[in-house]
Amino acid sequence: MSKASRARRFFDYEPWAEWEDEFVTEVYPLASWKIAEIAKKLDRTVDAVVSRAHVLSVKRPPHQLDYDAIWQLWQKGYNYSRIANRLGYLAPSVSYAVKAMQRGRV
Structure with a gap:
């Protein structure tokens, strides 16, 4: 082609x-x-x-992350991408959530 x-x-x-x-x-x-x-x-x-x-200037609502579900999957050894796919989030959002929980911010 x-x-x-x-x-x-x-x-x-x-x-x-x-x-x-x-x-x-x-x-x-x-x-x-x-x-x-x-x-x-x-x-x-x-x-x-x-x-x-x-x-069209239409925006999505901000994600409400399920921190408990993310943390449970992280503890089972899932990586960011796998958690994101499983829960329907983006990998950077999952990464942010895990790091925030590790630092005790959530």
Whole structure:
């Protein structure tokens, strides 16, 4: 595949419909909706949904980390990535939580 056709394919996407923008505006701020679920519902990638939410100035609520669950998995020998995947968090959030608990801040 040539460089030009790869570039065309990369930028070849379906324009966002008005109903999709309304859906993102409604559900993206709700913690009960995971971004992956929104993406699946819209038949879009997670990155596309995050990007569109940014364009629409829609923000996610801050994560409420389950420190007890994180600590239990950490004590069982799970690493940050594995805990994050298991609980649906990002690895840096898990890292922050573990370090905060180790320092007695939480």
